[in-house]
Structure formats: structure tokens, C-alpha cells
Amino acid sequence: MNRKIIHIDMDAFFAAVEQRDFPELRGQPVVVGGKPDSRGVVATCSYEARKFGIHSAMPASRAYQLCPHARFVPPRFPAYKQASEDIHKVFHQYTDIIEPLSLDEAYLDVTESDICNGSATLMARDIRANIHKTIQLTASAGIAYNKFLAKLASDQNKPDGQYLIKPGEAELYLKTLPIGRFYGVGKVTEAKMQASGIQTGGDLKNKSLSELQSLFGNSAEYYYNISRGIDDRPVMSTRIRKSLGSETTFQSDISDTKEMLDHLLLLLDEVLKSMEKRELLAYTITIKVKYASFRQVTRSYTSDAVISVHDKARELIPVLLAKTEVNKKSVRLLGLSFSNLISYEDHTDSGQLPLF
Ligand SMILES: [Mg+2]
Structure with missing residues (x-):
């Protein structure tokens, strides 16, 4: 079934x-994120702001150039977390199999639910009305027989709309879809695919599994399957990821601060790559230092602007490291992580999907 x-x-x-x-902000172009005169980034903007070409992950200074009269406001995480909890209370009226992707996005498996006579389309409508x-x-809302398609479908009639992809419609739907719209295809992969002549879902489907393997290694099977609308991943009732990071334990302890910085910058590149892959932004950066004595300390910085951008994080790392005792003690492990995560907002919203 x-x-x-x-x-x-x-x-x-x-x-x-x-x-x-x-x-007073209603009907106005609203930009949530960094201040226009800062090096901060847009976290989310209102639809009124999107008309000026503003989108998430854009530098706030650029947003200001595009729309100087936009209202720039700093994020209020407690309010968003509360709204997210309220939304989840609505979800639980329909199913307990809920997998949040971020504060404002979730998959619901309603296969076993008999509300609305078991119609997922009617349930989606009901959930949206209830939230409102x-x-x-x-x-x-996007409704489909797997997660990959449901996520694509929720973008189709945004905002305040929904879309159903029925079994049998998926392949046609995916055929003309630009490859960058596929979940799990970040900017880097998108560029790589385009360089290999893959512009659309149809192009992706034309590649054999072995061709994809030589291009993308372990991810090949995922790409092979999604181009055919196949995605068997279950909806997992998990909690939202709280942080994302990486660490390195050294073969022998290091005591040169410059060397530590180099290691942290390598970790930064690695973590930023997985942030991009998961379409996440962060407001907090943390470094972890384990001294040769095994004592461990962390130092964090939280900004009201998105911090998971290379230049900004790169500047903060030496500042955070200087707050430890690395100039006096040698170090056996270094770690770097981002927390207070949010997902990129819907900068592909509305009207960009070719209708078949
Ligand atoms: Mg959203």
C-alpha cells in the first residue's frame, strides 16, 4: 500500500x-536577520520583501540596496520556538509520526490516520486551517507517497496553498524540474551536475547508476532513485537537530596556536559543507578544546545574525580560541560546531516550478 x-x-x-x-509590520517588506550595516545575512523575509529580489542567506547589506525602506528586525527565537510548539500541537491531532526538519517544517505520516475519511488531501487542508x-x-502543504515528493510538492502552491503528487504523476513532474530544486542537491552538487550535463530531473534519470557512481560516489543511489520518484525513507519521529559539528583528535598533542587555528579552519570548511548540504543556517558557533590533561572547555558566540558564513566564522575562531588557555597548555582535541540552527527559508517559493 x-x-x-x-x-x-x-x-x-x-x-x-x-x-x-x-x-505595524503587516503588508510591509520585512527582513529578519542581520542589520543592514552589519555583515549579517537575511534569515527570512516577508513576501512583500521578496518582490524586491530579497531572499534568505543574502547579505543584509545587499537586501538594503534592493529595498532601503524594508523593515529590518533581529530574530526572536523564543517567539519562533513557541509558535513551532503550537504548530506541533496541531500536528498531533492527526498523527504522532512527525519528523521535524526545522522549527517551521515537518513531515507527517498519516497513512494510518482515519480523520477526514483517511484523505491526506483533506487532512492537509484541515491542518492548515487549524494552524491559521x-x-x-x-x-x-505537499502531499505524496514519500518524503522527497511531499517536500517538493509543498513548494508548488506556496504561500498558503497545497499540492498533491499522485503515484504515476511523479516521473512527469520530476522530468522538467531544475536539478537545484531536488532535496539533497546543494549548490556544490548542483554545479557539478550541471557541468556533467544534468540540468533537470529528466537529465538525471538518463544517467546510469554507474555513471552517477563515478560522479557522486555514495550519493549515487539516492540520486538514481529520486529521479524516478523513489524514496523509501520512513518518517522518523525525531527531535530537531540541535547542533552540527566536527572534531579532530591529534596523534600527538599540539601546542602551536597557529597550527590549532589551521585545524579549526579545516573543521570549519567541513562543517559548513554539511550545513549547506542540509540547508541549515546557525546563530551560534562553539569551539571545543580538550587539553592534554583531558580537561575540556567550550567557548561560544551567539549573534543576532546568521553566523554560519565562512568569513564571519573565520573571524570569530581566533577570538574564541584566545578565550581558552591554549597559549599555556597543549591540546589533544579540537572541535567546532554550530547551534541555534534554522533551515534556509523558502527562497524558491511560488511560481518557479514549470507546470506540466
Ligand atoms: Mg518555511
């Missing part, structure tokens, strides 16, 4: 919460 998966994605979530809580009624925010 086919599964029934609903992907719910709140519309311009942070900006929508700001507009809900501060009526109780939390005064709009959501979009």
Missing part, C-alpha cells in the same frame, strides 16, 4: 511571526 505523507512548511515563518506580533485559526499563521 502506498504511504500518505504530508510535508508542512510554514510560509516565511520568522517574518510571518513578526508580522503577526507587530501589526489557532496560531494566526499560514502554512503550505
